[in-house]
Amino acid sequence: MSPVTATYILAFIFIACGAFSIVAAIAGWEWFFTNMNVRVLTSRMKRSHARCLYFMLGIAIIGMGGYLFTTV
Numbered sequence: 314m315s316p317v318t319a320t321y322i323l324a325f326i327f328i329a330c331g332a333f334s335i336v337a338a339i340a341g342w343e344w345f346f347t348n349m350n351v352r353v354l355t356s357r358m359k360r361s362h363a364r365c366l367y368f369m370l371g372i373a374i375i376g377m378g379g380y381l382f383t384t385v
Contacts, residue, residue, distance in 0.1 A: 320385045327378030334371030338364045 337345040345351060346363060355363035 317385050320381055324378045324381035324385075327381065328375050331371040331374030331376075331378060334367050334374060338368035338371060 341360070341364060346355070346360060351363075351367075355366065358366065
C-alpha cells in the first residue's frame, strides 16, 4: 500500500468518526453518553454541555480529516 492510499484511508476514518460524534451529539444517544470511555471527558458536565463538547470535537476531527485529504 502506498503512503498516499494510506493517507486517504486515514482521512476517511477521521471524517467518519467525526460524523459519528456529531450524530451522537445531535441525537443524544443514551448508550453513547453513558459509556465509560465517554464519561472520562464528561463526568463533571451536564448532558447538554457534553453534547456540545462532542459536537465541537466532531467538527475538529472532520477538519483534521479534511486537512489530510487536501494535503495529499
